[in-house]
Amino acid sequence: xxxxxxxxxxxxxxxxxxxxxxxxxxxxxxxxxxxxxxxxxxxxxxxxxxxxxxxxxxxxxxxxxxxxxxxxxxxxxxxxxxxxxxxxxxxxxxxxxxxxxxxxxxxxxxxxxxxxxxxxxxxxxxxxxxxxxxxxxxxxxxxxxxxxxxxxxxxxxxxxxxxxxxxxxxxxxxxxxxxxxxxxxxxxxxxxxxxxxxxxxxxxxxxxxxxxxxxxxxxxxxxxxxxxxxxxxxxxxxxxxxxxxxxxxxxxxxxxxxxxxxxxxxxxxxxxxxxxxxxxxxxxxxxxxxxxxxxxxxxxxxxxxxxxxxxxxxxxxxxxxxxxxxxxxxxxxxxxxxxxxxxxxxxxxxxxxxxxxxxxxxxxxxxxxxxxxxxxxxxxxxxxx
Numbered sequence: 130x131x132x133x134x135x136x137x138x139x140x141x142x143x144x145x146x147x148x149x150x151x152x153x154x155x156x157x158x159x160x161x162x163x164x165x166x167x168x169x170x171x172x173x174x175x176x177x178x179x180x181x182x183x184x185x186x187x188x189x190x191x192x193x194x195x196x197x198x199x200x201x202x203x204x205x206x207x208x209x210x211x212x213x214x215x216x217x218x219x220x221x222x223x224x225x226x227x228x229x230x231x232x233x234x235x236x237x238x239x240x241x242x243x244x245x246x247x248x249x250x251x252x253x254x255x256x257x258x259x260x261x262x263x264x265x266x267x268x269x270x271x272x273x274x275x276x277x278x279x280x281x282x283x284x285x286x287x288x289x290x291x292x293x294x295x296x297x298x299x300x301x302x303x304x305x306x307x308x309x310x311x312x313x314x315x316x317x318x319x320x321x322x323x324x325x326x327x328x329x330x331x332x333x334x335x336x337x338x339x340x341x342x343x344x345x346x347x348x349x350x351x352x353x354x355x356x357x358x359x360x361x362x363x364x365x366x367x368x369x370x371x372x373x374x375x376x377x378x379x380x381x382x383x384x385x386x387x388x389x390x391x392x393x394x395x396x397x398x399x400x401x402x403x404x405x406x407x408x409x410x411x412x413x414x415x416x417x418x419x420x421x422x423x424x425x426x427x428x429x430x431x432x433x434x435x436x437x438x439x440x441x442x443x444x445x446x447x448x449x450x451x452x453x454x455x456x457x458x459x460x461x462x463x464x465x466x467x468x469x470x471x472x473x474x475x476x477x478x479x480x481x482x483x484x485x486x487x488x489x490x491x492x493x494x495x496x497x498x499x500x501x502x503x504x505x506x507x508x509x510x511x512x513x514x
Contacts (some may be wrong), residue, residue: 168194
């Protein structure tokens with residue numbers, strides 16, 4: 130079975146994957162034998178799903194022993210084996226950095242035995258077709274791709290040197306994406322540290338010596354409920370409706386607020402803090418404005434700093450809620466207004482830098498996606514030296 134109906138180049142034969150790579154699976158050694166576990170053999174399981182789709186997999190959550198291999202159907206697969214999850218995280222793939230075993234939830238392809246398909250070309254092919262692989266999964270509670278599917282799986286194979294060149298080009302994009310992801314993570318950590326120092330007064334900005342006060346949120350801000358909006362009252366327009374989620378579900382013809390903080394009032398994201406410098410319709414949320422003599426931006430950064438604490442204020446069962454009264458008693462360390470504005474300006478600059486990195490990351494991911502579509506279908510051919 131071919132995963133798409135692309136008209137591939139004539140010199141890209143359609144081949145059963147089993148003819149060009151040795152397919153294997155895995156096994157879980159018996160949990161009733163402790164000696165089978167906590168050895169030195171890395172063992173890929175569903176617990177490692179978050180490690181997939183990042184190229185190499187170099188570590189695993191659990192490890193098994195030589196006894197676990199000897200007394201089960203588990204197999205040690207060599208380095209550069211391409212693995213794919215057929216259960217939870219269906220369609221996610223990786224390449225083993227070193228020799229590893231896998232659980233029965235994975236398919237493993239050893240490409241080096243045949244020399245007909247490059248491991249990284251296969252990895253990128255599986256990545257490219259991930260959505261189609263997800264659609265092959267069946268089941269009511271846990272969706273799984275059955276083993277018969279893989280016996281019939283077909284792929285289009287360019288000449289081997291072209292496979293390697295395609296993989297090398299795409300890996301360059303992956304390295305750029307990985308570098309940008311690390312830059313973003315480092316910048317996020319730096320901003321977090323900066324918030325902690327500036328918002329608590331541990332680090333003062335030059336020129337400020339005024340006394341800080343410990344206050345409650347209600348002392349420096351007004352907190353009110355948003356204006357309820359039912360589906361029958363919804364009118365399409367330009368103004369985002371801020372409700373219980375992280376993003377706006379729709380837009381309205383009119384607006385209720387501008388330059389305010391909102392805190393989602395219900396649902397899984399009850400307590401999510403956002404700032405809106407633009408016009409919005411505030412619906413299923415608490416709306417926070419600053420009292421005279423206080424900076425709304427400074428208050429926003431304080432609430433962002435307290436985000437996890439605010440989430441912990443959720444009450445209720447199936448439908449968690451956070452009410453204005455829950456927010457009123459939040460404690461804030463507050464300097465005079467000029468220092469509030471200066472702190473907010475520094476943190477706003479940090480946010481702008483983060484937004485620029487996030488935009489770069491989104492652009493790189495989109496460029497890689499477009500390049501995969503061109504290279505892996507043969508619409509753009511690469512020159513092989």
